Amino acid sequence: MSDWMDKLPQAARDFIAGRRVDEVECIVADIAGVARGKAMPASKFAHQDRFFLPNSIFLQTITGEWADNPSGAFTEPDMILTPDYATASAAPWTADVTLQVIHDVLDQQGNPVPMAPRNVLKRILALYEAEGWRPIVAPEMEFFLVARNLDPNQPIIPPMGRSGRRAAGKQAYSMSAVDEYGKVIDDIYDFAEAQGFEIDGILQEGGAGQVEINLAHGDPVALADQIFYFKRLIREAALRHDCFATFMAKPIEGEPGSAMHIHQSVIDIATGENIFSDAEGSETPAFLHFIAGMQAHLPAAVALLAPYVNSYRRYVPDFAAPINLEWGRDNRTTGLRVPISGPAARRLENRLAGMDCNPYLGLAASLACGYLGLKEQKMPRPECTGDAYMSEDELPYNLGDALDLMADSAPMREVLGVEFCNVYEAVKRNEYKEFLQVISPWEREHLLLNV
Template sequence: MTTSFPGGATLTEARAFLDQHPGVQAIDILLTDCHGIGRGKSIRRHELESLFSSGRGLPASMFAQDVAGDDVDGTGLVLDDGGGDHRCWPVAGTLGYMPSTGRGQVLISMYNPDGSGFAAEPRHALDRQVLRARQMGYEPMGALEVEFYLVDRERDSQGRMQPARYPLTGRRSLNTNTMSVDELDEMSPFFDAVYEGAATLDLPLEALISEYACGQYELTIRYRDLMRAADDVIIAKRLIRSTARRFGMEACFMAKPFGPLAGSGMHLHLSLADGAGGNLFADPSEGVLSPLMLQAIGGIRATIGETMAVLAPFQNSWRRFASVNYSPGNDTWGFENRTVALRVPSGSAKARHFEHRVAGVDANPYLVAAVTLGGALDGIEAKADPGPAVTGNAYENAPANDLPRHWLEAIERFEGSEFARRILGDMLHRGFVAVKKAEYMKMALEVSEAEWSLYGFSV
């Protein structure tokens, strides 16, 4: 009989991996923190079976760290419980081989002694919303697109970051090259290695495009159940990063690494299926959108303003809205319109869904998915009206909204949000707010080179 443990993984999975990869001597175990950063350990081959059968202890304070890894006391997670470990267990289906590192990799998740999910972990917040959806008769389905820059390790003559050289030719282009297939060809040795890694990690990477800036790319990931879709982003970002290092470049997942150039988003495509896998957002008749989907859009529109601290979690995130190249800082919706926040793509009526375009690629995918699904379910329960669809350029024609205008306002709105507290739970909500406030103060005290240049000897 196969025995499963918290997280759903089994010893059979571990033993199959060891049999398939006899040369692997180490496995990276990754617990995803509130920023979406994987933290954990690298264990030896002989330890893998015990990880699956007995779990592994890690401190809960990992969810109390700012993005630099420093503890934030206001979270209540640092030494309040004496600093003891909590048990972490592998996430079923995430054990795989990373060719770029020569090591195995598996996602892990933290649990209480009674087997319930540890409340400060973002993955469990999404799990609660998925369970809520299932209790309503829905199976959440989704995919997240990942935009990123590939940059050189060496700065240019003025000390600025610059696009990476193409591994095929050694050439560097400073052109935008939007959707250039020749650019993809010159970068193909790198992306071939990424796709090779994806195949061994059960990561269903699909289309690749050269995006709207020099050195910027987008990878799409196949649609599947929403929890696994969020797992896919964690795995994809680490795969891209580790592969880039082996090619002498760095992958950058900042939302706005270059002020004048396009920002990097993480668009969430979402729909709800029935028990048989049928799409409940499918058009009921030709030219008519699903009332259920429109109610979901209405619910999300009502909560975007309260969740911007999740969708744009860092100071840099807000630079993405200062120059709106396909990065909507609004709460609008529309049909086949890339200037709105919630876009209903054209295409097959049977595959109808909507795309949430506000989150940056720097956001935590579990939190983004949790607040988006939570808002959608609230909208369905309330039979929310989405309001009129925006046509034309929403940057110019969008109705007034009450979204936060800067990072601090977003944190304060999130702190006072009953919706955010209900969706994430008290412990995660309190901890996330404390971490974001600490990061805000850290950045508020940092004087940039731009300030010295503009003000230093002028005022």
Template sequence: MNDDKQIIRDWLKQHQISEVEVLVPDLTGNARGKFIPAHQFLNDSLPKLPESILVQTVTGEYSDEHWEFVEPTDTDMLLKPDVSTLRVVPWAREPTAQIVHDCYNLKGQLHPLASRTILRKVLAAYQEAGLKPVVAPEVEFYLVARNLDSDYELEPPAGRSGRKETARLSYGIDAVAEFEDFVEDMYEFADAQQLDVDTLIHENGAAQLEINFRHGDPLSLADQVFVFKRTVRETAHKHNMYATFMAKPMRIEPGSALHIHQSVLDAETGRNIFAEDDGAFTPAILSYVAGLQRYTPELISLYAPNVNSYRRLAPDISAPINLNWGFDNRTTAFRVPHSEPDHTRVENRFPGADANPYLAIAASLASGLIGMREGLTPTEPHAGTANEDDVEVARTLEEGLRNLRATPALCDLFGDLFLRAYTAVKLDEFEEFNRVISSWEREHLLLQV
């Protein structure tokens, strides 16, 4: 810890930092924390935050069971900086640093309700098995015109031509160029923060973009997605528009996903355990896929964490609706792309862009690990269009939460306290949403039933 403190001290001095953002990912994957003057941050005491911030709903409320998961006295957590997450805040007016922190209880243990803790526990299970997982996220999002009244539907922003997109422009080069100023600033901000962003494409929706990250360590990539989402929102504000990671922000447009490519290496040799030298698949990748098939119905609420998430998981070419897998088949939930043997991987297409990246990556890796432990066997690979098959996953948040604690192996990995707290928070969000009477109901039911 003292070595880390010195590294941070030297870095802050080198960059002439005057203020530090102490960041903690909350249950939704958004940033909580505090601003601290740099000289004060470097004193001997660790920053603190009340542990109750870890069990707030997306609206900032608390569930009725709130005090079952945290101390009734609303005890503080100790926050320990992860020096690997030290970055500048390129949009700040004053020289500002940001550091993602791990949450500890007063006994010095990682806090069981913190998102980073959950991913760390899954990664520790891989380490114990002599394995090293590797992930590469793909993040989709929409640019939308500024919307100051939530009763009005969202619209695409005008590009440099002064016009709004109306056509399907997947992989359109000129379509991306419509937002060239935004894209250039976004890349500049990403470079300043040393985010491992790779390719940018225009997705199928109007003003919908996708950024791919280079493959790497799961915790580092979760941190980078966490930082990237802040970066995109800030860049959009700079250009007088919004960026949204809602799973389904517009009725007539496809949803936005957080696809997760994942492979597993032998920790000692560094070899990809999913393929032989000649490219033949190993039993490990088949059991990994089988684990994803077996446990996704229980973990779906970690991939689709909001009431809006399930609007994306509908019969459509853009999102999975069942548990099929296939070779280079983008209609399946779990896709194995054609690749060289050492790049053999599985793509989980279930998570939405609105998912907490720490929890989505943890859920996906946990499913695969348990599948390998149990030697599970997957179904036959799907050769056709999977979204013509029956729906096999939950269609509402409430339904998705029902079996979250059904498997002891998952409870051991995630912790029963976390799963109970997550369920309570998300059920509270569902019930609050369920009390809203929509315009559809007033239009079609008011005088006809």
């Protein structure tokens, strides 16, 4: 093995298994969570320790347009990208032996580029570390398998199952529903194993063709990397079987949306103990402070948890989406749920994030709210013991309002980084402006001849 191969994780070495590596994909996640970078022959990768990309990749919108640079001149200076070998992972769907490697993004002075989403998450973790804390997360990923949609003007429909019938909704936790597209699931398992990822479980969700994958708890950056990889992995598995996988928050009218539920706890670095539980196993004041921070600051973080106009279609009352800031024990109608657990695993589940969010930014935003709560040491509202779906509206229900709340929140801008917030807002306002120029079928149907 050459020197760089000695740095690879065991799963990547097992995938290579003595074969010649043909290609290495050098990638970073942009604002949307799309993989950007360069692919190169492995022989070239072996002889370079960095490559360059313009910083303008973080100003690109989901439609491929470019937002105005909020810092002024649009000179597109190069950033320095260096490989994080711990992230090296197989691309098992390719015809040849290909590896993917996530890269660290630095400026030419060697400082982390503040607009890079992975750096934003690392910034939040550094704030925790400075206090002697280490957050632990466990994400849940929901997504839809859908029939190929080649015409954006046509509605998205469920995929055809092995029975010859389209996948049916309202079959949550049904094993036979999962079996309908079992070959896709099999490939997801195989790809995940080749990439060294641990799946905690796969289940059928409430929507037609809607699947949930749970990941084991761990380090936030490592799990954000996994979700970043998983989205591509799942799409590739679906394409092998003549369907699409989509992580849109609300792809099908009349069906539930797809969330990225985030389970969060915090460890004391010195003792290794969960700061949410005391020596007797009871809830600590820190646990309640964390909840209070979520209640106080989540409205300013929604633009990161629900980053597109479609995201807000998921926030519909009584449609399996908690759209409130209430908290409760084992209560799935609350936006902030305390799952059943032992003292060591005491945690808070944030149920507001959509699966369309950039995983680095979704985790960063959620942990930022908890961090602010731990620092402010305030108490949350009383626990909700009933149906929280009936609670008052507290969250923004469109992207424009969410961006306004983020822009007006000094604490959120400070912890996430002002330069990042300015770039994120510029990108998202550009997308929102583009959307408002599109006339929808609803408008043509109901307004064309009636108003």
